[in-house]
Amino acid sequence: MIKRIHHIGIAVRNLKDSVAVYEKMLGNRAHIEDVPCQQVSEAIFRFGDEAEINLLEPMGPESSVAKFLEKRGEGLHHIALEVDDIDAELKAMQKKGFQLIDEEAREGVAGRIGFLHPKSAGGVLIELVQPRQEGEN
Amino acid sequence: MIKRIHHIGIAVRNLKDSVAVYEKMLGNRAHIEDVPCQQVSEAIFRFGDEAEINLLEPMGPESSVAKFLEKRGEGLHHIALEVDDIDAELKAMQKKGFQLIDEEAREGVAGRIGFLHPKSAGGVLIELVQPRQEGEN
Numbered sequence: 238m239i240k241r242i243h244h245i246g247i248a249v250r251n252l253k254d255s256v257a258v259y260e261k262m263l264g265n266r267a268h269i270e271d272v273p274c275q276q277v278s279e280a281i282f283r284f285g286d287e288a289e290i291n292l293l294e295p296m297g298p299e300s301s302v303a304k305f306l307e308k309r310g311e312g313l314h315h316i317a318l319e320v321d322d323i324d325a326e327l328k329a330m331q332k333k334g335f336q337l338i339d340e341e342a343r344e345g346v347a348g349r350i351g352f353l354h355p356k357s358a359g360g361v362l363i364e365l366v367q368p369r370q371e372g373e374n
Numbered sequence: 375m376i377k378r379i380h381h382i383g384i385a386v387r388n389l390k391d392s393v394a395v396y397e398k399m400l401g402n403r404a405h406i407e408d409v410p411c412q413q414v415s416e417a418i419f420r421f422g423d424e425a426e427i428n429l430l431e432p433m434g435p436e437s438s439v440a441k442f443l444e445k446r447g448e449g450l451h452h453i454a455l456e457v458d459d460i461d462a463e464l465k466a467m468q469k470k471g472f473q474l475i476d477e478e479a480r481e482g483v484a485g486r487i488g489f490l491h492p493k494s495a496g497g498v499l500i501e502l503v504q505p506r507q508e509g510e511n
Contacts, residue, residue: 238401239399239400239401239402239421240421241421241422241424241425242379242382242421242424242427245379245382245453247496247498249496255496258494258495258496259496261470261471262376262467262470262472262490262495262500263376263455264375264376265376284376284377284378284379285378287378287379287424287425288378288379288425290379290453309446311496311497311498312450312492312496313449313450313451313452313453313498314450315450316382316427316450318400330399333398333399334398335399353399355449357395358395358399359384359386359392359395359396359448359449360447360448360449361384361448361449361450363399
Protein backbone atom coordinates (compact mmCIF):
# COMPACT_ATOMS: atom_id res chain seq x y z
CA MET A 238 0.00 0.00 0.00
CA ILE A 239 1.19 3.50 -0.90
CA LYS A 240 0.93 5.51 2.33
CA ARG A 241 2.16 9.00 1.45
CA ILE A 242 4.86 11.06 -0.24
CA HIS A 243 8.05 10.37 1.70
CA HIS A 244 10.28 12.93 -0.04
CA ILE A 245 10.96 14.91 -3.19
CA GLY A 246 14.44 14.58 -4.72
CA ILE A 247 16.01 17.61 -6.42
CA ALA A 248 19.18 17.28 -8.53
CA VAL A 249 21.77 20.00 -7.89
CA ARG A 250 25.29 20.62 -9.20
CA ASN A 251 26.78 22.00 -6.00
CA LEU A 252 25.26 20.90 -2.71
CA LYS A 253 26.85 23.68 -0.64
CA ASP A 254 25.52 26.44 -2.91
CA SER A 255 22.07 24.88 -3.17
CA VAL A 256 21.81 24.26 0.57
CA ALA A 257 22.46 27.99 1.11
CA VAL A 258 19.62 28.89 -1.31
CA TYR A 259 17.15 26.39 0.17
CA GLU A 260 17.99 27.23 3.78
CA LYS A 261 17.28 30.87 2.95
CA MET A 262 14.03 29.96 1.17
CA LEU A 263 12.71 27.42 3.67
CA GLY A 264 13.98 29.04 6.90
CA ASN A 265 15.08 25.55 7.89
CA ARG A 266 18.45 23.79 8.34
CA ALA A 267 19.50 20.79 6.25
CA HIS A 268 20.94 17.53 7.51
CA ILE A 269 23.85 16.58 5.20
CA GLU A 270 24.79 12.98 4.42
CA ASP A 271 27.06 11.22 1.90
CA VAL A 272 25.48 8.12 0.36
CA PRO A 273 28.30 6.28 -1.45
CA CYS A 274 26.04 3.33 -2.38
CA GLN A 275 23.88 5.72 -4.39
CA GLN A 276 26.80 7.91 -5.46
CA VAL A 277 25.21 11.07 -4.09
CA SER A 278 25.69 13.62 -1.34
CA GLU A 279 22.30 14.54 0.13
CA ALA A 280 20.90 17.49 2.03
CA ILE A 281 17.67 16.59 3.80
CA PHE A 282 15.12 19.26 4.81
CA ARG A 283 12.53 17.94 7.26
CA PHE A 284 9.11 19.42 8.10
CA GLY A 285 8.19 17.55 11.27
CA ASP A 286 6.99 14.08 10.23
CA GLU A 287 5.80 15.24 6.81
CA ALA A 288 7.31 14.85 3.35
CA GLU A 289 10.98 15.93 3.09
CA ILE A 290 12.88 17.85 0.43
CA ASN A 291 16.16 16.12 -0.47
CA LEU A 292 18.84 17.87 -2.53
CA LEU A 293 21.12 15.45 -4.42
CA GLU A 294 24.62 16.19 -5.73
CA PRO A 295 26.31 13.39 -7.69
CA MET A 296 29.54 12.01 -6.17
CA GLY A 297 30.91 11.05 -9.59
CA PRO A 298 30.13 11.00 -13.31
CA GLU A 299 28.68 7.48 -13.08
CA SER A 300 25.94 8.60 -10.69
CA SER A 301 22.48 8.56 -12.30
CA VAL A 302 22.04 12.09 -10.90
CA ALA A 303 25.11 13.22 -12.92
CA LYS A 304 23.46 11.84 -16.06
CA PHE A 305 20.20 13.60 -15.21
CA LEU A 306 22.02 16.93 -14.70
CA GLU A 307 23.81 16.55 -18.03
CA LYS A 308 20.55 15.87 -19.86
CA ARG A 309 18.03 18.12 -18.06
CA GLY A 310 19.99 20.46 -15.80
CA GLU A 311 19.17 21.18 -12.17
CA GLY A 312 15.62 20.58 -11.02
CA LEU A 313 13.02 18.14 -9.73
CA HIS A 314 14.44 14.60 -10.01
CA HIS A 315 12.08 12.08 -8.35
CA ILE A 316 9.18 11.49 -5.94
CA ALA A 317 9.58 8.90 -3.21
CA LEU A 318 6.42 7.15 -2.01
CA GLU A 319 6.32 5.44 1.37
CA VAL A 320 5.15 1.83 1.44
CA ASP A 321 4.68 -0.62 4.28
CA ASP A 322 6.18 -3.64 2.47
CA ILE A 323 8.72 -2.84 -0.25
CA ASP A 324 9.13 -6.45 -1.47
CA ALA A 325 5.38 -6.93 -1.92
CA GLU A 326 4.96 -3.48 -3.55
CA LEU A 327 7.73 -4.01 -6.13
CA LYS A 328 6.13 -7.33 -7.11
CA ALA A 329 2.67 -5.74 -7.24
CA MET A 330 3.91 -2.83 -9.41
CA GLN A 331 5.50 -5.25 -11.87
CA LYS A 332 2.28 -7.25 -12.00
CA LYS A 333 0.34 -4.04 -12.70
CA GLY A 334 2.62 -3.39 -15.70
CA PHE A 335 5.06 -0.84 -14.25
CA GLN A 336 8.66 -1.26 -15.39
CA LEU A 337 11.07 -1.66 -12.47
CA ILE A 338 14.60 -0.23 -12.35
CA ASP A 339 15.19 -2.32 -9.20
CA GLU A 340 13.70 -5.79 -9.41
CA GLU A 341 14.81 -6.35 -5.82
CA ALA A 342 14.74 -3.82 -2.99
CA ARG A 343 18.10 -2.38 -1.90
CA GLU A 344 19.36 -0.32 1.01
CA GLY A 345 18.93 3.46 0.70
CA VAL A 346 19.24 6.44 3.04
CA ALA A 347 15.68 6.31 4.29
CA GLY A 348 15.27 2.53 4.40
CA ARG A 349 14.80 -0.21 1.81
CA ILE A 350 14.09 1.27 -1.59
CA GLY A 351 13.33 0.44 -5.24
CA PHE A 352 12.80 2.63 -8.31
CA LEU A 353 10.15 2.42 -11.06
CA HIS A 354 11.16 3.49 -14.55
CA PRO A 355 9.85 6.94 -15.62
CA LYS A 356 8.78 5.43 -18.97
CA SER A 357 5.93 3.59 -17.30
CA ALA A 358 5.00 6.44 -14.93
CA GLY A 359 4.38 9.37 -17.29
CA GLY A 360 7.95 10.68 -17.29
CA VAL A 361 8.26 10.72 -13.50
CA LEU A 362 10.98 8.76 -11.70
CA ILE A 363 9.24 7.08 -8.76
CA GLU A 364 11.07 5.67 -5.74
CA LEU A 365 9.30 3.34 -3.32
CA VAL A 366 10.68 3.40 0.22
CA GLN A 367 9.98 1.29 3.26
CA PRO A 368 11.45 3.43 6.04
CA ARG A 369 13.82 1.93 8.53
CA GLN A 370 12.22 1.40 11.94
CA GLU A 371 13.78 3.42 14.73
CA GLY A 372 16.61 1.43 16.28
CA GLU A 373 17.46 -0.36 13.01
CA ASN A 374 20.79 0.40 11.32
CA MET B 375 6.91 30.64 7.67
CA ILE B 376 7.18 27.60 5.39
CA LYS B 377 5.17 24.88 7.13
CA ARG B 378 5.40 21.85 4.83
CA ILE B 379 5.12 20.57 1.28
CA HIS B 380 1.49 21.11 0.27
CA HIS B 381 1.59 19.30 -3.09
CA ILE B 382 3.71 18.21 -6.03
CA GLY B 383 2.51 19.27 -9.49
CA ILE B 384 3.08 16.93 -12.46
CA ALA B 385 2.52 18.10 -16.05
CA VAL B 386 0.63 15.61 -18.24
CA ARG B 387 -0.64 15.71 -21.81
CA ASN B 388 -3.86 13.79 -21.26
CA LEU B 389 -5.43 13.89 -17.81
CA LYS B 390 -7.70 10.89 -18.36
CA ASP B 391 -4.85 8.61 -19.44
CA SER B 392 -2.54 9.81 -16.66
CA VAL B 393 -5.23 9.49 -13.98
CA ALA B 394 -5.64 5.85 -15.03
CA VAL B 395 -1.87 5.23 -14.64
CA TYR B 396 -1.62 7.02 -11.28
CA GLU B 397 -4.77 5.44 -9.84
CA LYS B 398 -3.28 2.05 -10.71
CA MET B 399 0.08 2.99 -9.19
CA LEU B 400 -1.20 4.69 -6.03
CA GLY B 401 -4.24 2.51 -5.36
CA ASN B 402 -6.09 5.75 -4.72
CA ARG B 403 -8.84 7.73 -6.54
CA ALA B 404 -8.30 11.22 -7.90
CA HIS B 405 -10.54 14.23 -7.41
CA ILE B 406 -10.85 16.01 -10.79
CA GLU B 407 -11.27 19.77 -11.12
CA ASP B 408 -11.08 22.33 -13.95
CA VAL B 409 -9.25 25.51 -13.00
CA PRO B 410 -9.96 28.02 -15.78
CA CYS B 411 -8.11 30.85 -13.98
CA GLN B 412 -4.91 28.78 -14.18
CA GLN B 413 -5.80 27.26 -17.57
CA VAL B 414 -5.43 23.68 -16.28
CA SER B 415 -7.51 20.63 -15.53
CA GLU B 416 -6.27 19.03 -12.32
CA ALA B 417 -6.44 15.57 -10.79
CA ILE B 418 -5.73 15.65 -7.05
CA PHE B 419 -4.51 12.57 -5.18
CA ARG B 420 -4.78 12.97 -1.40
CA PHE B 421 -2.98 10.97 1.32
CA GLY B 422 -4.94 11.92 4.41
CA ASP B 423 -3.75 15.37 5.51
CA GLU B 424 -0.29 14.95 3.98
CA ALA B 425 1.23 16.32 0.78
CA GLU B 426 -0.86 15.74 -2.37
CA ILE B 427 0.07 14.72 -5.90
CA ASN B 428 -1.62 16.98 -8.48
CA LEU B 429 -1.66 16.08 -12.19
CA LEU B 430 -2.01 19.10 -14.49
CA GLU B 431 -3.26 19.09 -18.08
CA PRO B 432 -3.23 22.45 -19.89
CA MET B 433 -6.63 23.76 -21.02
CA GLY B 434 -5.10 25.66 -23.94
CA PRO B 435 -1.82 26.51 -25.66
CA GLU B 436 -1.42 29.70 -23.60
CA SER B 437 -1.27 27.75 -20.34
CA SER B 438 2.20 27.78 -18.75
CA VAL B 439 1.83 24.00 -18.41
CA ALA B 440 1.44 23.73 -22.21
CA LYS B 441 4.71 25.63 -22.62
CA PHE B 442 6.42 23.36 -20.08
CA LEU B 443 5.20 20.24 -21.92
CA GLU B 444 6.46 21.60 -25.23
CA LYS B 445 9.90 22.33 -23.79
CA ARG B 446 10.47 19.46 -21.33
CA GLY B 447 7.76 16.86 -21.94
CA GLU B 448 5.67 15.20 -19.24
CA GLY B 449 7.08 15.12 -15.74
CA LEU B 450 7.56 16.89 -12.42
CA HIS B 451 6.45 20.53 -12.80
CA HIS B 452 6.49 22.29 -9.40
CA ILE B 453 6.55 21.98 -5.60
CA ALA B 454 3.96 23.87 -3.59
CA LEU B 455 4.97 24.93 -0.07
CA GLU B 456 2.33 25.76 2.53
CA VAL B 457 2.66 29.10 4.31
CA ASP B 458 0.58 30.74 7.01
CA ASP B 459 0.62 34.24 5.50
CA ILE B 460 1.07 34.41 1.70
CA ASP B 461 1.29 38.21 1.51
CA ALA B 462 4.04 38.39 4.12
CA GLU B 463 5.90 35.39 2.60
CA LEU B 464 5.94 36.83 -0.94
CA LYS B 465 7.36 40.09 0.42
CA ALA B 466 9.92 38.21 2.55
CA MET B 467 11.03 36.06 -0.43
CA GLN B 468 11.55 39.15 -2.57
CA LYS B 469 13.54 40.76 0.22
CA LYS B 470 15.70 37.62 0.47
CA GLY B 471 16.50 37.95 -3.27
CA PHE B 472 14.09 35.42 -4.77
CA GLN B 473 12.54 36.47 -8.07
CA LEU B 474 8.73 36.42 -7.95
CA ILE B 475 6.46 35.41 -10.82
CA ASP B 476 3.50 36.73 -8.82
CA GLU B 477 4.26 39.98 -7.01
CA GLU B 478 0.80 39.79 -5.46
CA ALA B 479 -0.98 36.65 -4.25
CA ARG B 480 -3.84 35.38 -6.41
CA GLU B 481 -6.62 32.83 -6.02
CA GLY B 482 -5.69 29.21 -6.80
CA VAL B 483 -7.30 25.80 -6.29
CA ALA B 484 -5.89 25.25 -2.83
CA GLY B 485 -6.15 28.81 -1.58
CA ARG B 486 -4.19 32.04 -2.16
CA ILE B 487 -1.03 31.35 -4.12
CA GLY B 488 2.09 32.93 -5.61
CA PHE B 489 4.96 31.48 -7.66
CA LEU B 490 8.73 32.05 -7.35
CA HIS B 491 10.78 31.97 -10.54
CA PRO B 492 12.81 28.76 -11.06
CA LYS B 493 15.85 30.88 -11.99
CA SER B 494 16.28 31.96 -8.39
CA ALA B 495 15.45 28.53 -6.90
CA GLY B 496 17.93 26.20 -8.62
CA GLY B 497 15.72 25.32 -11.58
CA VAL B 498 12.70 24.42 -9.44
CA LEU B 499 9.36 26.18 -9.88
CA ILE B 500 8.12 26.91 -6.35
CA GLU B 501 4.52 27.76 -5.49
CA LEU B 502 3.63 29.23 -2.12
CA VAL B 503 0.10 28.48 -0.95
CA GLN B 504 -1.93 29.72 1.97
CA PRO B 505 -4.73 27.15 2.10
CA ARG B 506 -8.32 28.27 2.25
CA GLN B 507 -9.85 27.81 5.70
CA GLU B 508 -12.75 25.37 5.82
CA GLY B 509 -15.99 27.21 5.16
CA GLU B 510 -14.29 29.81 2.91
CA ASN B 511 -15.11 29.83 -0.81
